[in-house]
Amino acid sequence: MAEHVRAAHLPGSLSSASELDAALDAGLLTIAYQPVIALRSGEVVAAESLARLRDPATGQLLPPDAFIPLAEETGRIARIDRMVLAQAVPLAVQWRALMGARPFSIGVNLSVGGLSQAGLADHVRTTCLAAGLPCNAVVLEVTETVLSAIGSGHEDVLQAVDELGCNVTMDDFGTGYSSLSHLARFPIDGIKIDRRFVWEIGTGGRGGLVAAALVRLGRDLGLHVVAEGVETPEQLAVLQEAGCPFAQGYLFSRPLSADDLTAFLVQSRRGVPLPRRELSP
Numbered sequence: 065m066a067e068h069v070r071a072a073h074l075p076g077s078l079s080s081a082s083e084l085d086a087a088l089d090a091g092l093l094t095i096a097y098q099p100v101i102a103l104r105s106g107e108v109v110a111a112e113s114l115a116r117l118r119d120p121a122t123g124q125l126l127p128p129d130a131f132i133p134l135a136e137e138t139g140r141i142a143r144i145d146r147m148v149l150a151q152a153v154p155l156a157v158q159w160r161a162l163m164g165a166r167p168f169s170i171g172v173n174l175s176v177g178g179l180s181q182a183g184l185a186d187h188v189r190t191t192c193l194a195a196g197l198p199c200n201a202v203v204l205e206v207t208e209t210v211l212s213a214i215g216s217g218h219e220d221v222l223q224a225v226d227e228l229g230c231n232v233t234m235d236d237f238g239t240g241y242s243s244l245s246h247l248a249r250f251p252i253d254g255i256k257i258d259r260r261f262v263w264e265i266g267t268g269g270r271g272g273l274v275a276a277a278l279v280r281l282g283r284d285l286g287l288h289v290v291a292e293g294v295e296t297p298e299q300l301a302v303l304q305e306a307g308c309p310f311a312q313g314y315l316f317s318r319p320l321s322a323d324d325l326t327a328f329l330v331q332s333r334r335g336v337p338l339p340r341r342e343l344s345p
């Protein structure tokens with residue numbers, strides 16, 4: 065794709081595909097890992113891999129908004145998604161060893177560009193095999209944009225990763241036009257309830273009720289349900305009341321460096337203390 069494509073970008077963003085290539089070639093892609101907590105036990109059951117890029121000019125860590133859109137526009141996203149998987153999978157093997165008999169999965173986000181790579185499932189399989197990670201410890205997080213693209217010609221991709229045993233989770237659930245029809249149509253194992261619904265809990269808006277209803281819907285369908293962006297004890301209490309099994313958010317932990325996630329896992333082996341707030345009757 066054209067080198068001259070430029071992002072309509074934020075201050076501090078990379079502005080051209082060649083800058084992005086140079087940063088990737090220089091090994092400046094790093095990953096932050098955000099723990100996912102089981103709300104019954106307080107145990108950490110997974111971590112989501114979130115890409116960061118060290119700005120070659122300033123040395124600052126850039127968030128995904130500053131380079132993922134450019135990577136998507138210029139055909140570099142498949143490379144980034146593969147690099148994230150290659151970094152995260154061997155770490156997941158170490159983290160599983162640290163967790164002993166307890167289950168631990170690693171989540172990676174997948175863009176549409178990643179799907180058009182014919183060998184996605186092969187890539188996941190060989191990366192896991194090389195590191196010694198069972199494929200069923202990998203959670204592929206896909207948004208509705210990705211599922212719509214699958215609907216128009218990439219059907220076999222999800223089928224192939226499903227056959228490998230990977231878990232497929234629908235990210236930002238509830239924000240798209242056809243969340244429910246996608247659920248009915250594709251081999252989806254879980255949903256992540258979008259943080260915009262979670263943030264409405266306690267504000268008196270309907271979004272809070274929608275969050276609780278989506279938890280119940282997901283559970284009725286036998287899906288893994290994760291609430292995203294949990295920031296307050298009140299949000300946690302409402303989600304627990306609705307029977308939400310898993311959550312992630314700043315209330316428990318921000319995304320961490322690999323070393324800091326290791327320390328977090330060691331510290332949390334007896335469970336993350338869950339802040340308590342009684343619900344009003």
Ligand code: C2E
Nearest residue numbers: 114115127128148173174175293294295312313314315319
């Ligand atoms: P996402 O997959 O929905 O990731 C969750 C985002 O919410 C992350 O933002 C995370 O840092 C943020 N977050 C988590 N808990 C809280 C909270 O309690 N409060 C608030 N305010 N935010 C919270 P981040 O890291 O900036 O990532 C943004 C998006 O970039 C991700 O949204 C995902 O769509 C995309 N992305 C990140 N890494 C990758 C990647 O490796 N490949 C692809 N294709 N996309 C990626």
Ligand code: CA
Nearest residue numbers: 112173205235
């Ligand atoms: Ca995600």
Ligand code: CA
Nearest residue numbers: 235236256292
């Ligand atoms: Ca999300």
